[in-house]
């Protein structure tokens with residue numbers, strides 16, 4: 001029997017960086033078609049800000065193993081909509097996940113394949129359980145980076161297609177200085 005080596009790493013709780021992790025950067029240009037206000041999107045695209053970064057420690061896609069990753073989701077808005085991650089189902093749709101809030105303020109939008117949505121607020125210390133089959137997207141509703149850890153089965157994979165095409169049935173927007181969860185006018189069942 002070949003055993004893997006255990007691993008201990010210290011997440012930088014201020015920046016979200018995991019030493020030695022694989023870094024992925026998502027700019028606004030990677031999120032074309034995701035925000036409802038297309039004019040505001042085109043306007044902000046001139047600056048093309050970084051929307052989020054992911055630091056991932058991933059294993060081979062084997063049943064039973066675990067991956068973990070931090071996400072640093074920057075503050076910002078496109079029109080009234082707060083910056084968010086793309087959001088996905090898992091390719092193996094029955095794979096669950098745990099998120100843990102590290103810094104900043106935000107939340108998670110979750111959705112079943114039938115379009116039933118749930119919003120869960122997150123702050124440092126919040127644990128979110130993402131059950132099997134639910135799509136999930138995080139949203140930064142604050143004015144500093146929103147940083148969290150995710151732990152997920154190594155064979156879960158990411159299925160971005162359906163969210164990229166249809167979005168979520170709800171939007172997270174600012175209205176008169178408040179965070180509101182509203183119906184997505186562009187949602188198609």
Ligand SMILES: O=C(CO)[C@@H](O)[C@H](O)[C@H](O)COP(=O)(O)O
Pocket residue numbers: 054069071085086087088097136137138150152156158
């Ligand atoms: O849910 C997971 C892994 O299953 C997170 O690590 C996200 O991958 C990350 O927050 C970026 O979000 P996406 O761009 O992948 O939606």
Ligand SMILES: [Fe+2]
Pocket residue numbers: 088090097136152
């Ligand atoms: Fe996930």
